[in-house]
Amino acid sequence: MYNKYNGGAAMLLTVDFESALPIYQQIRNGVVQGIADGSLHDGDPLPSVRALASELGVNLHTVNKAYHLLKIEGFVKMQRSRGTVVSALGPGRDSKDFMEAAGIVLKNIVSEAAARSIGREKLTGMINNLYNELEGTKK
């Protein structure tokens, strides 16, 4: 691999063209993960819509949609002088909407786990591990 990236300091976004997940969603998820694990910091510039579309060889609208979504969710903001920048401390992070949506997703997961007789400890352990992973890579 590229030496510079062995330290894991860089935020790498991988777009899988064969995934069922739409590309704009993959870009959006990538940026959110970058913020979560600390590889993207508050105020970090993101490439322009045109530059990212060109690097990935995808349509302008695809990247635009991802950035628009991130902006609505408060993970990025548009600055006139610097373009799109990461907003890791933006308002509305623990918004009611997110907690509601997370509640629905978690309810489905917990129900299915229970139906499969997967115990409470196993599932909470998984969530703990995911948090640990994020904090472990955090700089």
Add this chain to the structure above:
Amino acid sequence: MLINFCVIYSLIAAFAVVHPWLSRKNVLFGVVFGGVQIRANPGTKKILRRFIAWSAVIAAALAVPCILFFLIPAKSDADTALVFTVAVLVLVGAEGVPFIAANRAMKALKETIHDPNLVSDSITVELGADAEKDKKTFSGAWFLLLMVPIAISVVLIAVFYPSMPDTIATHYNAAGAADAWQAKSAGVLVFPITMQVVLAAVFFLIGIFMRNAPSAVKGSPGAAPGYGAFRRFLNGWLIGFGLLVQANFIIIILLYAGWGMDMGAWITVFLALTIASVAILFAAFFRMRQRGPEGKVYDDDSRWKAGMFYYNPSDPSIFVEKRTGIGQTLNFGHPAAWVIIGAIAAVVVFSLVISLGK
């Protein structure tokens, strides 16, 4: 004339033959591979040998009738110019044939190779502050430097116009001796400034369009190492070269002003600087080329028609790095590329009509 023709013709022919070395080490005839080992593959070596042989044979075969023509005594300048142009165009076109054949052969060879570093289903890019710093290019404002020679010309004309002689030598032959004169007028002096403005506009447009051109090899941040630095260099080079070409017209104004410039000496200096600039450009390119891919490489051969023409309608770039050769090329999948081609074609047709009408 025969000497000029032979030099230009040989340069183009030589350029065609060395084409395979004017691309990244993991790209051959527009076909991309995951690593530089492909150059050591016996199949590749065979394709290279065949390509070189055919390119050389084509160049030699086309040269024979041209040289015979040049040996005919008493032919008009117009005929000579026509044969010269046609010969060069036919050579450029004909040299495309072995390239396309080699492109096909490389693709066939690729089918037989398992290349674990080549991916076709994903691209990884780096985001964040470091990545943006790597990609930084010259801002458009740097191209304002091209206004400096224009300003110098304007000042020189303003200062020296009253003391200029009534008749001005307006044309010089290759040896640097004056062979055409015109009466002093504002119109005569507008010419060098107009040329400088046109040059500034052309270099500015090329610079603006090209400064963000993505690399011809993608896939991961290390797929085309050194490209960011090379692109920055190319931007600066373009400004420097633009200034050099514009300088010609400052010399012309000094000449008009009766400074007794030695045109022969200037032409020598100009040619030397031009050759040096091109040499530096090649050196920078080969420095970048030294580094093979340092990460996954994306297989996008289908986007490079015949290995030469980039066609990707979903890519918003108008210019992209050339897959083979130094510099950049158009994305023919972008409508603006065809507008540019149309504009160039219009200029060529227009100047042909003008010159034929004379």
